[in-house]
Amino acid sequence: MDTGDTAWLLMSTALVMIMLPGLALFYGGLVRRKNVLSTIMHSFFGLALVSVVWVIIGFSLAFGPDVGGLGLIGGLDFAFFNNVGLEPSETYATTVPFVLFGAFQLMFAAITPALITGAFAERKRFSAFVLFTLLWSIFVYSPLAHWVWSPDGWLFKLGALDFAGGTVVHISSGVSALVVALLIGRRAVNGEPMEPHDVPMTVLGAGLLWFGWFGFNAGSATAANGIAANAFMVTNTAAAAATITWVLASYFHKGKVSVVGAACGAVAGLVAITPASGFVGVGGALFIGLVVGGLCYSATLLRSRLKIDDALDVFAVHGVGGMFGAVATGVFATAAVQEAYTGLLEGNGQQLVTQLIAVGATVAFAVVSTFVIVKVVDVILGIRVSATDEEMGIDLATHGEAAYQS
Numbered sequence: 001m002d003t004g005d006t007a008w009l010l011m012s013t014a015l016v017m018i019m020l021p022g023l024a025l026f027y028g029g030l031v032r033r034k035n036v037l038s039t040i041m042h043s044f045f046g047l048a049l050v051s052v053v054w055v056i057i058g059f060s061l062a063f064g065p066d067v068g069g070l071g072l073i074g075g076l077d078f079a080f081f082n083n084v085g086l087e088p089s090e091t092y093a094t095t096v097p098f099v100l101f102g103a104f105q106l107m108f109a110a111i112t113p114a115l116i117t118g119a120f121a122e123r124k125r126f127s128a129f130v131l132f133t134l135l136w137s138i139f140v141y142s143p144l145a146h147w148v149w150s151p152d153g154w155l156f157k158l159g160a161l162d163f164a165g166g167t168v169v170h171i172s173s174g175v176s177a178l179v180v181a182l183l184i185g186r187r188a189v190n191g192e193p194m195e196p197h198d199v200p201m202t203v204l205g206a207g208l209l210w211f212g213w214f215g216f217n218a219g220s221a222t223a224a225n226g227i228a229a230n231a232f233m234v235t236n237t238a239a240a241a242a243t244i245t246w247v248l249a250s251y252f253h254k255g256k257v258s259v260v261g262a263a264c265g266a267v268a269g270l271v272a273i274t275p276a277s278g279f280v281g282v283g284g285a286l287f288i289g290l291v292v293g294g295l296c297y298s299a300t301l302l303r304s305r306l307k308i309d310d311a312l313d314v315f316a317v318h319g320v321g322g323m324f325g326a327v328a329t330g331v332f333a334t335a336a337v338q339e340a341y342t343g344l345l346e347g348n349g350q351q352l353v354t355q356l357i358a359v360g361a362t363v364a365f366a367v368v369s370t371f372v373i374v375k376v377v378d379v380i381l382g383i384r385v386s387a388t389d390e391e392m393g394i395d396l397a398t399h400g401e402a403a404y405q406s
Contacts, residue, residue: 012219174319
């Protein structure tokens, strides 16, 4: 056991956890004032719910020994964190306590379904949200984590690169968000303005996400080493570049310098660099950030034209950004960061092909699984609030509280 690695992973785990309240503020500022608390509750309660699910079964399904040798799902060897002890694992994070690795991965598992909530903000029953999150965490997130991050997983064996969650976290949540938005339908507007009610809250949330993302990406090295340092630097570079290009795209399109656009651009850059952060250098990160800012901004315009009510543009930012980042990893991976991993620019075209397979498999699995889960939840509980509750606002209708008293 290495005390430096352990200290860094403890800190990284806490940094990823702070992303949940960061996401709550980011999403909370973007909705109407009558739905602030319900939006924040999705992230806050989701952390508690997934924490329990992860301990009981989620971690074991994701990182337990493979069942059947197909690389699809782990067994129950680690259920209730049995056999997850204080000594390092021979398979995962070999210089830190195994229980700490489980805690670090828990935070990834918690934030992923929370990302989806931006697609159905302001119109989903809280009970439906709880059941959806429970089922999605078990039947979508854990299998994907096993595919990509377990040495037994079929995408891991294929050679897919995802350093910190481009496929497992962002593509899965972004694509699932689009499915949910299509199935649940558009919000009832009733002549109300739909603009963000609190932009400073959103920018504060984006700042906390940027801060926490250093643990998300650099912590995924699971060691205090050069790879972690590189991940830290490229994370900041991509976020900064994407902020600039999103703001420029917004300015040339609308003639205004958007503050909300700056916040969204930063998140888009963070999303895109996530799968690549342990494999690309600063130059690759700069390119990824510069491209993804404009790409995700364009995706928001397309969503608007198609009249899809992905309320907080989860697919445009996380889905599109995650797919671009995963593919770009296959282009810009360099031996200068990790000698064993190279991409198209260093003559390894097969890595790009593998990345495309991983993206396609993740999209297909997330679409089908999420469709089934939404239909099941709708049959059991009914997924959408009543028209009366939607007009009143979910804060009062469901939680009996108001964010603001005047």
